[in-house]
Structures are given as structure tokens and as C-alpha cells.
Amino acid sequence: MIGRRMVLASFAAMPVAAMAAQTKAVGSVARLSPALDRIIDPTASVEILASGFRWAEGPVWVAQDQSLLFSDPPANIVYRWRRGENATPFLSPAGLQSAVPPGVREAGLNGLTIDKAGHLIGADSGTRAIVQIDIRSKKRTILADRFDGKRFNSPNDLCIAPSGIIYFTDPPYGFIDGDASSLRELQHNGVYALTPDGNVRLLDGGHHRPNGVALSPDGRTLYLALSDEERPEVRAYRLDGKGKVIDQRLFFDMRNRLAEGLPGLPDGIKVAPDGHVFATGPGGVHILTPKGELLGIVSTGKAIANCCFGENGAILFMTSSDQVAAIRLKAR
Numbered sequence: 343m344i345g346r347r348m349v350l351a352s353f354a355a356m357p358v359a360a361m362a363a364q365t366k367a368v369g370s371v372a373r374l375s376p377a378l379d380r381i382i383d384p385t386a387s388v389e390i391l392a393s394g395f396r397w398a399e400g401p402v403w404v405a406q407d408q409s410l411l412f413s414d415p416p417a418n419i420v421y422r423w424r425r426g427e428n429a430t431p432f433l434s435p436a437g438l439q440s441a442v443p444p445g446v447r448e449a450g451l452n453g454l455t456i457d458k459a460g461h462l463i464g465a466d467s468g469t470r471a472i473v474q475i476d477i478r479s480k481k482r483t484i485l486a487d488r489f490d491g492k493r494f495n496s497p498n499d500l501c502i503a504p505s506g507i508i509y510f511t512d513p514p515y516g517f518i519d520g521d522a523s524s525l526r527e528l529q530h531n532g533v534y535a536l537t538p539d540g541n542v543r544l545l546d547g548g549h550h551r552p553n554g555v556a557l558s559p560d561g562r563t564l565y566l567a568l569s570d571e572e573r574p575e576v577r578a579y580r581l582d583g584k585g586k587v588i589d590q591r592l593f594f595d596m597r598n599r600l601a602e603g604l605p606g607l608p609d610g611i612k613v614a615p616d617g618h619v620f621a622t623g624p625g626g627v628h629i630l631t632p633k634g635e636l637l638g639i640v641s642t643g644k645a646i647a648n649c650c651f652g653e654n655g656a657i658l659f660m661t662s663s664d665q666v667a668a669i670r671l672k673a674r
Contacts, residue, residue, distance in 0.1 A: 368667065369626070369642040378638040381618065381629060383672045388642055391659075391666045392429035395421070398661035400454040400499070400610075402462070403652030404477065410652055411454055412661050415467055415516075418442075418450035423666065425653075433480065438468030445525050448516045453499035453554075453610070453648070463508065465497035467516035472497055472508060472536055489534065489542050492527035499554045499610060499648075503561045506538040507585045509545075511552040511566070533566060535585055545579070545587050554622070554648065556611040558632070561585075565593060565619060567608035574600045574608050576621050594634045599624035610648025610661075620658065622646045627660060642667045 369388035373379070400413040410423045411432060422432035438449040449468035457463050462475040463485075471487035471494065485508070487494060496516025502508050513531045517523035521531075530547030533555070537543065546552070546566075554567035564579040564587075578593035596608055604625035612620045617632035626641035627649050640646075644663040651671070652659050660667045 369640070371669070372625075372639040372641065373637075374639070375635070375637040377631075378629060379672070381637070381672055382640070382669065386670045386672075388640060388660075388667050388669045390642075391668055392421075392423055393665035395664050395666075397647070398664065398666055399647050400452050400465070401648055401650040401652075401659045401661050401666070402454040402456055403650055403659070404456060404462075406460060406477075408653070410650075410659055410666070411462065412659075412666060413451045413454060413464075415448040415450040415452050418468060420451055420454070420464075429666065433475070435468075437464075437466045439482075442468070443525075445518050445523055446516060447518045448496065452497065453510070455500055455502055457502055458506075463500065463502065465500045465510055467496040467498065470494045470496055470516070472500065472510055486536050486540065486542050489528060489532065489544060495526060495528060495531060498552075501555050501557050503557055503585060505561070505585060508536040509555050509557070509564055509585075510534055510536065511555055513551050513553060513569070537585075543586075546590070549573075553608065554610040556613045556619070558613055559615055559617055565611050565613065565621070567611050567621060567623075569607040569609055571600065571607065574623065576608055576611065576619070576623075593619075594621065594628065594630055594636070596623040596628070599628075605643075606645035606647075609646070612649055612651060614651065615655075620649055622649060622660075627658070640669055 395414045396416045413420050418435045420433040420436040421429045423429040436451045442449045451464040452467045453465040455463050464473050466473045472485045474483040494512045495514045498511045500510035514520045533546040533552050535543045551570040553569040556565045566577045568575045574596040576594040579590045580588040606624050609622040619630040621628045626639045629637045642662040646660050646662040649660045
């Protein structure tokens with residue numbers, strides 16, 4: 343999630359018919375290094391695949407049925423898109439299964455991923471929990487909804503380590519009043535680790551707006567995006583063999599891009615198998631080397647909340663405001 347919460351009300355709910363598959367080219371690719379040509383073909387363009395959503399988020403590629411799942415948190419729907427088909431509701435309601443209580447802004451699922459068993463794992467902003475959903479039966483299981491006996495704020499994004507540890511963030515974006523919400527039980531906006539035995543461990547409670555998380559290929563670096571206008575950064579945490587934090591450092595600073603007035607804030611992150619980091623931020627998806635060197639930026643012309651790889655790594659999917667976009671990748 344990014345700094346777009348004051349404009350959500352302007353997006354009216356759209357009928358499913360408005361979400362048709364398209365091939366409209368938009369946006370641009372800023373090539374800041376020749377090395378980008380090994381990742382994105384110079385002839386590739388950004389295309390809109392579907393549109394008409396209140397706020398598209400949390401894309402994940404489901405290999406077993408060759409589909410893209412993505413969330414619309416304020417609409418409380420998860421959509422499914424397949425090539426050649428329209429985007430249609432897959433889970434509705436996706437997050438909170440009951441009436442939306444006063445003070446809640448986003449009742450739906452946000453970040454999504456797939457575990458080793460093929461379950462959908464979601465950061466459920468409305469239920470205020472990390473949930474597991476069987477893709478076939480759609481049975482829901484709450485994996486964690488509390489820390490030290492207190493309910494989470496509104497889990498936002500997550501990733502899974504090879505060990506099975508689920509790393510996730512818990513900002514207050516699901517509340518209308520944010521940090522001042524009367525629904526809030528925890529006084530920090532945390533970065534957590536949920537271990538396979540169900541234990542929840544706080545990794546960092548010192549950030550104002552922790553958001554997207556992703557792991558390096560070796561599982562020893564956890565990247566964290568801060569959707570903070572005062573600190574628009576991507577941080578890198580060094581982890582030990584048990585997934586505990588050793589130290590942290592600044593990985594990439596997006597202050598200059600934000601100062602240019604480009605749309606968006608640091609938000610979703612994905613890491614390619616070769617270690618390149620795809621981090622959304624002001625102006626689009628920033629493609630970075632494992633050392634934090636900026637190679638280029640993929641833009642749709644709107645704020646991009648998150649991204650993921652799909653079709654065997656050949657496509658970068660991007661959830662961007664009220665639409666879903668894609669660009670073909672050269673390196674897989």
C-alpha cells in the first residue's frame with residue numbers, strides 16, 4: 343500500500359464487465375544502464391491487461407493453473423486473470439467474512455503468496471490476520487492474528503522463506519484513522535516472523551510505515567519497503583540461519599524520485615532468482631542490482647503498488663492503481 347488512501351473514495355465500484363482483458367500499451371521504461379537490456383528487451387512495452395478496480399494489490403502467479411491472482415483490498419475481492427480471459431472474482435469476500443465494522447478502511451486481503459503445498463497465503467487486512475486459503479476448496483485457516491495477546495493492526499505484505507518462516511508487515515492502513523484508530527491494540531507498526539510452529543516474533547517495531555517485504559535467493563537478506571514520505575527507503579536486514587535479524591542497512595533511497603513529484607511511494611518488492619530487486623516506488627518499478635545499483639524504472643503513468651513474476655518468469659505483472667499491467671522480461 344502507498345500514499346493513496348485519501349483518494350480511495352473517488353473510485354466507484356466497477357462492474358466485472360469493465361475489467362476486460364486488454365492489450366493497450368502505456369507507460370515507459372527508463373533505461374539508466376545498458377545492463378537493463380539483459381533483463382528487459384529494448385522493444386518491450388508496458389501493456390494494460392485489466393482495469394476498473396478500486397485499488398489493485400498483492401499479485402501472485404499460480405503456476406498450477408497458469409493464472410494471476412491479485413487483490414482489491416477496499417472492495418474485499420481477490421480476482422483471477424488468465425491469458426485471453428477477463429479478470430473475474432475468485433474470492434468474494436476475500437478477507438473479512440462479516441460486515442465491515444466502523445473505523446475499518448480496507449476489509450480485504452492485501453499481499454498474497456503461495457506456499458510449498460500450493461496454498462494461498464494472504465495478509466488479511468480486514469480480519470487482521472495471516473491466513474491460509476486452499477485454492478480448490480477455498481477453506482480459510484487463520485495462521486496468526488495476535489502478538490503478545492493483542493490483535494494485529496492490518497497485515498499488509500508477506501513472503502515465505504525456504505524454512506517456512508512467513509515474514510510480514512503490519513501497518514495501520516486498514517484503519518480509517520490510522521495510528522489514531524480506536525481499533526488499534528498494538529502501539530507499534532511491526533515487521534514480524536511467523537514460524538512454522540505458530541510462534542510470532544517481532545523483528546522490528548521502530549518504523550512508521552513498514553510495507554513490502556521480500557527475501558534474497560539465499561534467504562539471508564530480508565528487504566523492507568518503507569511507505570513513509572519522510573523516509574521513502576528500501577531497507578535490507580541481514581538474517582542468521584534461524585531467520586533472526588543480525589543487522590540492517592539502507593539498501594536504496596527514493597527521496598530524489600519522490601521530490602520529483604512522481605506517483606507512488608516504496609511499496610511492494612520482489613526478488614529475481616539472480617538477486618535483482620524489483621522495488622515499486624515513485625515513478626514505477628525500480629530494477630536494482632543486488633548491490634542496490636539502479637538499472638532502470640518501469641512506469642505505467644500511475645502509482646504501482648506491487649509486482650510479481652509469472653509465466654515461468656517471462657512476465658513482470660504490476661498492480662497499478664485501478665489496473666493490472668505487464669511487461670515481458672528477457673532474463674527469466
